[in-house]
Amino acid sequence: MSDTLTRTTTEAPARKPVPARGSGTKAVLALARFEARELALQIPVVAFLALYLGLTGWSLYKNPDDFPVLHDVDRATQSLPLLLSVMLFVCVNRAVLRSRRRGTDQQFDVLVVEPWRRTVAHALSVVPFAVITALVVLAEVYWAASRPGPAGHPSPAELAVGPLTVLLSGVLGVLLARLVPTVFAAPLFAIAAFVLTGTIMSVSGNPHWLQWLGPVVMEIGAAPLPSDLLGRPAGWHALYLAGLVVLMVCLAVLRSGGRTVPVKAVTALALAATVAGVYGQSPSESEELRAARLEATRHPEKVQSCVDRGTAAYCFFPEWETRVKDWQPVVQGVQSLAGGPAAAARLTVRQRVDARYGLESQGSLEPASEPGQVTVGTRWGGNRIPEFAVGVASVLVAGDEESVLDMCDGRVVTTMWLALRSQPEPMTALRNLRIDDSVKGSAIVLAPTDPLAMSTEQTRIVSELLRRPRYSVIPKVKAHWRELTAPGTTTARVAEILGVPAAPQGTKEDDSCAQ
Amino acid sequence: MRAVAVPGPDLKEPTRVRTYPVVRALLRPVAHMLPHRALAAGSVLGLLLAAVPRLYERPDAELGVGLLRAAALAFALGAAFLLDDPARHITAAVPTGRAVRVGLRMALVAPLAVLWWTAALLLVPEAARPPVGAMTLEAAATLALALAAATAAVRFSGQSEPGLGAAGGLLAAAVAATLLPVPLGLLVPVADPGWDSAHQRWAAVLAGAVLVCAYCMREAVRPNASRAALTSPSGTSGPPRR
Numbered sequence: 001m002s003d004t005l006t007r008t009t010t011e012a013p014a015r016k017p018v019p020a021r022g023s024g025t026k027a028v029l030a031l032a033r034f035e036a037r038e039l040a041l042q043i044p045v046v047a048f049l050a051l052y053l054g055l056t057g058w059s060l061y062k063n064p065d066d067f068p069v070l071h072d073v074d075r076a077t078q079s080l081p082l083l084l085s086v087m088l089f090v091c092v093n094r095a096v097l098r099s100r101r102r103g104t105d106q107q108f109d110v111l112v113v114e115p116w117r118r119t120v121a122h123a124l125s126v127v128p129f130a131v132i133t134a135l136v137v138l139a140e141v142y143w144a145a146s147r148p149g150p151a152g153h154p155s156p157a158e159l160a161v162g163p164l165t166v167l168l169s170g171v172l173g174v175l176l177a178r179l180v181p182t183v184f185a186a187p188l189f190a191i192a193a194f195v196l197t198g199t200i201m202s203v204s205g206n207p208h209w210l211q212w213l214g215p216v217v218m219e220i221g222a223a224p225l226p227s228d229l230l231g232r233p234a235g236w237h238a239l240y241l242a243g244l245v246v247l248m249v250c251l252a253v254l255r256s257g258g259r260t261v262p263v264k265a266v267t268a269l270a271l272a273a274t275v276a277g278v279y280g281q282s283p284s285e286s287e288e289l290r291a292a293r294l295e296a297t298r299h300p301e302k303v304q305s306c307v308d309r310g311t312a313a314y315c316f317f318p319e320w321e322t323r324v325k326d327w328q329p330v331v332q333g334v335q336s337l338a339g340g341p342a343a344a345a346r347l348t349v350r351q352r353v354d355a356r357y358g359l360e361s362q363g364s365l366e367p368a369s370e371p372g373q374v375t376v377g378t379r380w381g382g383n384r385i386p387e388f389a390v391g392v393a394s395v396l397v398a399g400d401e402e403s404v405l406d407m408c409d410g411r412v413v414t415t416m417w418l419a420l421r422s423q424p425e426p427m428t429a430l431r432n433l434r435i436d437d438s439v440k441g442s443a444i445v446l447a448p449t450d451p452l453a454m455s456t457e458q459t460r461i462v463s464e465l466l467r468r469p470r471y472s473v474i475p476k477v478k479a480h481w482r483e484l485t486a487p488g489t490t491t492a493r494v495a496e497i498l499g500v501p502a503a504p505q506g507t508k509e510d511d512s513c514a515q
Numbered sequence: 516m517r518a519v520a521v522p523g524p525d526l527k528e529p530t531r532v533r534t535y536p537v538v539r540a541l542l543r544p545v546a547h548m549l550p551h552r553a554l555a556a557g558s559v560l561g562l563l564l565a566a567v568p569r570l571y572e573r574p575d576a577e578l579g580v581g582l583l584r585a586a587a588l589a590f591a592l593g594a595a596f597l598l599d600d601p602a603r604h605i606t607a608a609v610p611t612g613r614a615v616r617v618g619l620r621m622a623l624v625a626p627l628a629v630l631w632w633t634a635a636l637l638l639v640p641e642a643a644r645p646p647v648g649a650m651t652l653e654a655a656a657t658l659a660l661a662l663a664a665a666t667a668a669v670r671f672s673g674q675s676e677p678g679l680g681a682a683g684g685l686l687a688a689a690v691a692a693t694l695l696p697v698p699l700g701l702l703v704p705v706a707d708p709g710w711d712s713a714h715q716r717w718a719a720v721l722a723g724a725v726l727v728c729a730y731c732m733r734e735a736v737r738p739n740a741s742r743a744a745l746t747s748p749s750g751t752s753g754p755p756r757r
Contacts, residue, residue: 044687055694086690090683101676184553187592187682188560195564195585199578 027113028121035125039091048087049132052080056136060143067149067326067381069224070141071319074154075232077137078216081162085169086190088129092173093186096122100181116258119174123249126170134163149326149380152227152319157234164241165215171248178255208284212237219359224378226303226317229296229355231289233281240277246270285358293355300352311335312347312374320351323380330385331374333422334392337474339481342396348373349392367401367449375401375448383446386419386429391448393418397485401449407487410494412454414477414484416445416462421473426466439463457491457503464500473498537611538619545619550596553678554624557593558631561586565635568643576705579643580650584702586635587654588689590628591661595685596678597624598665603675607734614732617666628658645705649714653701656717659724661685666731 039045065073096119099105108115141154176189197214211217212233219232250267296303296317306315307324312331314324327349335343352375354362368375374395376388393415394404407415420426420433427439434443435451440459445452454462465473480497483489495502564586568574597620600606606616632654636647664684668677692701701720703713 044683047687048690051691051694083690083694087683087687090686094679094683101679182552183679184550184556184593184596184682187595187686188556188589190686191585191589191592192560192564195567195582199567199581199585 024113024117028117028124031113031118031121032124032127035095035122036128038095039088039125039129042087042091042094044087045084045091045129048084049129052084052133053136055080055083056140060140064147065144065381066147067151067323067379068144068147069151069319069378070145070154071152071158071227071230072220072224073141073144074158075218075220077140077159078161078165079218081133081137081166082216084129084133085166086194088126088166089169089173089190090186092122092126092170093177094183095125096174096177097181097183101183114258115256116253116263119178119252119256119258120249122174122177123171123252126167129170130163130167133166134159137162149322151224151322151378155227155234157238158232160238161216161234161241164238164245167245168215168241168248171245171252175248175252175255178252209278209282212240212281213278215241221360222355222357222362223353225293225353225355225359226296226319226378229289229293230359231285231293232359233283236277236280238277239273240281243270243273243275243277247274293358296353296355300350304351306348311344312349315348315350317351317353317378320378323351326380327376327388330389330422331392334389334418335396337418337421337477338393338396339478340485342481342485343478345396346372347392347395349376350374351376351378353378365449367404369400369402371400373400377448383432384448386423386433387446387448389419389422389429390415390433390445390452393422394447394452404447404452405450408453408455409487410458410489410491411485411487412452412458413461413465413491413494413498415452416454416458417465417473417477420462420466421470427463430463430466455491457495460503461491461495461498461500465498534615538615541611541616541619542623545616546623548600549620549623550593550599550678553593553596553599554627555593557590558627561589561593561631561635562638564589565638568639571643574640574643576643576645579639580645580705583635583639583645583650584653584657587632587650587657588685590631590635590654591657591685592682594624594628594658595661595665595681596676597621597662598669598681599676599678601675603669613669613734617669617732621662649710649717652714652717652721656721656724657685659721659728660688663724663727663731666728670731670735 099108108118113121137159141159144150145154173186176185197216217232217237246266247270250263250270253263254267300317301315304315304317305321306313307321308314309324309328310332312328312335314327316323331347331349335345335347338345348370350368350373352365352368354365357363365375365377372395374388374391376391377384391401394407395401396418397411397415398404398407404415416430420429423429431437431439433445434454435446436443440456440463442453442455442459445454476498477484484494484497492502564582567582568578571578598617607613632651636644636650661681664681665677668674668680672680674680695701697709699716700709701713701716703709707713
């Protein structure tokens with residue numbers, strides 16, 4: 001009897017079935033699939049995935065940004081995945097700790113799948129969510145690229161940040177669960193991480209290397225810059241995030257007992273990649289970048305190429321070549337209404353940008369002093385179109401942008417009529433151009449460079465003129481062009497020439513710029 | 516087996532358990548059973564966050580507001596675990612109602628919360644300290660929301676440890692609050708003209724959370740049917756079949 005027992009016990013290990021090669025991987029994948037499905041059934045994950053999809057869809061539907069700048073659009077895809085990341089972090093952490101909470105850790109000890117394989121499976125369970133994020137990001141960029149008039153190219157490294165953030169939060173949840181196996185650690189860690197990255201690290205006054213240690217560095221606020229002036233270490237940052245993801249997985253695997261040579265090798269490799277990423281993204285703006293930004297601001301002609309279309313030459317930064325066909329109709333529309341020499345005047349439309357202050361702040365563009373030069377910004381669409389029309393009209397009337405500054409007389413009426421009459425909906429354009437969105441009283445009018453001031457009387461005359469049919473005003477403008485554009489012509493005289501009845505007594509104003 | 520006559524309760528006069536002696540008897544064991552580690556972790560993290568403005572040379576009130584909000588959330592996340600009670604299904608059968616047991620837990624934590632919040636406010640340097648009354652309202656509402664989530668989880672799902680779900684819900688609510696449109700915003704900056712109206716909304720949140728808490732503290736007259744079919748509250752036997 002005892003002999004049999006002894007034999008059985010000694011023979012038992014020999015009879016244990018040796019798992020076939022590759023079955024470990026299969027088990028891990030099966031477990032990962034199961035855990036991914038479990039995650040997808042968690043209410044917070046579902047809610048925040050829906051929120052992410054909803055907000056993205058809503059912003060695409062609500063503000064269909066025509067004329068997008070694709071090397072800015074790529075960066076705008078990075079912040080919303082953080083919503084999903086927070087919830088994934090908490091839920092993955094909870095999933096890893098499930099067996100501990102339910103007291104089934106001991107049962108797992110008898111199964112063939114080792115704890116480290118379970119860790120890998122949990123880390124892999126986040127992958128479908130990263131894939132969903134990647135698809136959403138691609139859809140956003142595709143949507144932007146299919147809008148009218150896109151400029152520039154999206155950077156793959158910037159696009160990768162969203163999915164990598166989702167992946168990182170998931171594997172961080174796994175690692176945290178392996179390091180601190182208590183359920184209350186994850187929510188508190190999320191708060192601490194949010195404050196650390198959101199409040200402390202990414203404040204714009206902080207050193208460059210500290211800002212870039214955070215997962216998402218937005219840098220928005222300024223008008224789009226040419227892509228070579230962005231100065232964002234996007235590639236290094238993507239490498240940093242990818243290295244961090246692999247490093248976190250490896251640390252979690254090492255922690256749960258998978259201390260094999262390949263794992264250690266991958267850990268070392270991931271650590272090296274992370275360090276390389278940090279090293280690459282840390283240096284702040286180089287002298288060359290600053291010089292290039294200054295050059296593009298002060299002497300854009302050195303980096304721009306120009307094309308001649310009709311009466312104007314259009315000069316643009318390399319990525320905006322497609323915009324010429326959008327600028328041309330505006331220039332032609334305004335110029336066709338002008339009379340005298342202005343109708344055939346040679347204009348130079350030059351794209352300008354103030355790149356001196358980087359991506360987060362900008363100064364207003366200085367008016368150009370060259371005669372016949374019209375400034376156009378890097379943004380287009382919406383209100384930028386009538387603003388550009390005002391710029392063209394004021395240069396046609398005053399000769400150059402600098403002279404527009406002391407234009408407070410009747411020429412304002414001529415300028416505004418030229419600019420607005422060429423627009424499809426003049427009164428709407430007038431309302432949008434004025435800072436207070438009014439069509440009565442005095443107001444400031446936006447233009448690509450310095451704004452214009454309209455007095456109450458000038459506003460009244462312009463709206464009166466816009467109400468009349470084009471053919472009744474155009475001949476008068478062409479016939480009296482010289483007087484209408486002469487400095488010192490009063491508003492009252494312009495009204496008289498164009499046949500607008502004088503204002504009632506007591507509302508007369510003088511045309512001085514002092515108003 | 517011989518039948519033993521067990522002296523039954525006096526059925527004519529229903530036994531009315533006096534609350535005060537019960538509370539006194541419960542005080543020590545309940546204090547012992549509080550989730551000390553979660554509360555301590557939340558409090559310590561909260562105090563650390565409140566102390567962050569001290570690292571700055573010129574901290575402003577906006578920084579103070581952000582960090583005090585994060586600190587209050589950290590404490591509330593710890594407090595969300597307050598009702599975790601692995602023995603809940605066993606104690607469900609005792610004559611002392613859930614309201615007394617839960618209320619006792621809350622009452623034990625209340626002085627701690629007051630002390631902690633005072634310390635957090637004092638840790639924020641004077642220059643960065645936002646209006647104290649308004650911030651206290653926000654902190655109270657956050658804490659009440661955490662406790663409401665925990666009591667609601669206990670009442671409606673019958674979980675013995677609702678803390679993790681409540682904390683997750685609170686965290687989700689906090690993330691969602693950052694996305695609220697401006698006219699409904701809760702997390703407004705100090706200089707914002709909508710500061711006062713936002714705090715009226717905070718007061719509404721507090722009132723709502725307290726009401727939910729009060730409603731959910733009592734046991735349901737009838738246990739949740741779907742859960743009752745699976746387990747009995749005391750975990751000993753199935754419910755009587757009708």
